[in-house]
Amino acid sequence: MSHMGExxxxxxxxxxxxxxxxxxxLSTSSSRPAKRSRRDLYQKGPLLGRGGFxxxxxxxxxxxxxxxxxxxxxxxxxxxxxxxxxxxxxxLEVALMTRVTSAPACPSVxxxxxxxxxxxxxxxxxxxxxxxxDLQSFCEENGCLDERLAKxxxxxxxxxxxxxxxxxxxxxxxKPENLLISTESQDIKLLDFGCGDLLKHSAYKYFAGTPAYxxxxxxxxxxxxxxxxxxxxxxxxxxxxxxxxxxxxxxxRVTSRSRLTFPRSLSTECRQxxxxxxxxxxxxxxxxxxxxxxxxxxxxxxxxxx
Numbered sequence: 481m482s483h484m485g486e487x488x489x490x491x492x493x494x495x496x497x498x499x500x501x502x503x504x505x506l507s508t509s510s511s512r513p514a515k516r517s518r519r520d521l522y523q524k525g526p527l528l529g530r531g532g533f534x535x536x537x538x539x540x541x542x543x544x545x546x547x548x549x550x551x552x553x554x555x556x557x558x559x560x561x562x563x564x565x566x567x568x569x570x571x572l573e574v575a576l577m578t579r580v581t582s583a584p585a586c587p588s589v590x591x592x593x594x595x596x597x598x599x600x601x602x603x604x605x606x607x608x609x610x611x612x613x614d615l616q617s618f619c620e621e622n623g624c625l626d627e628r629l630a631k632x633x634x635x636x637x638x639x640x641x642x643x644x645x646x647x648x649x650x651x652x653x654x655k656p657e658n659l660l661i662s663t664e665s666q667d668i669k670l671l672d673f674g675c676g677d678l679l680k681h682s683a684y685k686y687f688a689g690t691p692a693y694x695x696x697x698x699x700x701x702x703x704x705x706x707x708x709x710x711x712x713x714x715x716x717x718x719x720x721x722x723x724x725x726x727x728x729x730x731x732x733r734v735t736s737r738s739r740l741t742f743p744r745s746l747s748t749e750c751r752q753x754x755x756x757x758x759x760x761x762x763x764x765x766x767x768x769x770x771x772x773x774x775x776x777x778x779x780x781x782x783x784x785x786x
Contacts, residue, residue, distance in 0.1 A: 518596050518603055524550055533557060533674055534601065538608065541593075548593060551604040553674070562678070571602050576673045579647045586643035588636040590660065590671040606671070611663045615721065616656035618663070624724045627750055631777055633659070633668050634718060638772045640670040641710060645768070650679045650706045653689040654713040656721055679706055692726060693717070696734040697762055708762035714771065715757025722746060727758055734760050749776035 518524075525538035528549060534557075539550040553573065562575035570578070577592040585591060594605035615633070619625065625633065637659065644651055651658075653675040660669045675688040683703040687694060695712035698704045719727040723743060728734050738760060742751050753776045759765045766774070 516596070518550070518605075521594070522548060522550060522605060539605070541605075547608040547610050549606040549608040551606060552601050553604065554601050556600070571597075573674045573676070574602065574604065576649050576676045576678075577604070580644050580649050580673070582647075586640060587667070588640035588669055589643060590669045607669075609660060609662055609667075609669065612660045612669075613663065614657050615659040615661050615668065618661050619656060619721055619724065625721045627722070627747060629666060630718065630722050630750075632666060633661070633721065634714075634771070635777055636668045637670065637714065637717075638768055640668075641714070642768050642772070644670075645679060645707075648679045649673070650677050651710070652676050653693070654710060655690055655693050655717055659717075681705075684709075689713075695762065696760055705762060707767060708765050711757050711765045711768065711771070712762075715754055715765075718757065719754050722750070722754075727754070734758075747776070749774075749779060752776070 521542055523540045523542055525540065528536045528538055530536075534552040534554050536552075537550045539548045540546065541548055553571070555571070560572040561569040562572055563569050574592070574595050580586070580589055581592045591607040592604060593607060596603040596605075613621075637654070641651065641654070651670065651673060653672060654670075658670065658672045660671055661667070677684070677688070683705055685703050687698055687702075693713040693716050695704055695709045698709070716727060719725075719740075723746075727740055728738060740751075740755055740758065742754075753766075753771070753774050756764075756766050757771070771777075
């Protein structure tokens with residue numbers, strides 16, 4: 481596994497942290513871990529990634545040798561907390577992951593196994609599939625995905641995002657770097673809820689995530705709604721892994737007259753889905769259900785039209 485949750489310093493992966501605290505109550509059946517020592521339970525291994533959020537290390541659960549990832553997050557950089565029934569106020573990322581990883585779990589979402597609260601930071605113990613790497617690194621090493629593999633990735637991503645919605649969670653930072661892909665099975669897992677929030681139907685008026693994946697309405701009106709913004713980031717991700725570039729020079733300049741260009745090898749159905757996801761107007765974008773039922777995901781290679 482390489483680059484798990486790694487943050488890079490360029491524009492594509494720069495994150496702005498949340499600017500307001502959530503005060504809502506989160507209900508969960510999970511109980512808070514007792515005060516224990518990370519060192520007693522988990523052995524820390526080599527560094528996997530480092531960024532503005534902190535650091536991620538490979539690790540192992542001492543009781544049974546299970547591979548884990550150990551993520552350290554500074555409380556100075558992530559002060560937001562959510563009140564959780566029976567557990568008090570938890571760090572936002574811990575609270576959101578508790579909600580999305582409680583049973584029944586989704587196989588396409590990286591699981592939170594344990595966590596520890598320390599005076600200056602908190603520590604997440606995460607599932608670590610092996611062997612795997614983040615999807616951005618996978619594409620850099622192997623080239624653009626073909627449509628067959630891109631379909632497999634997209635189907636699992638939509639399952640993960642619908643699962644998050646069903647648990648009342650908005651991920652808000654969908655991009656190839658936040659998807660782990662197994663180099664054996666090619667299954668994927670959504671990770672890093674550090675920019676997430678509780679799902680709501682009203683507009684969000686602050687930004688968290690990666691600017692290169694933000695929808696045009698954020699730049700025009702400094703507000704966006706959950707599902708259209710998520711679908712935009714899905715469209716950018718799909719275009720990126722198929723075409724090895726971003727769809728536009730900047731989302732802030734996207735209008736209804738903006739045009740996308742594609743490699744000639746991409747099928748008509750694939751192009752149509754990407755254009756739909758990247759519609760300039762939020763109301764013109766598909767829902768996650770629309771994407772899941774789109775013909776491109778269900779046609780065979782021989783049925784695709786170029």
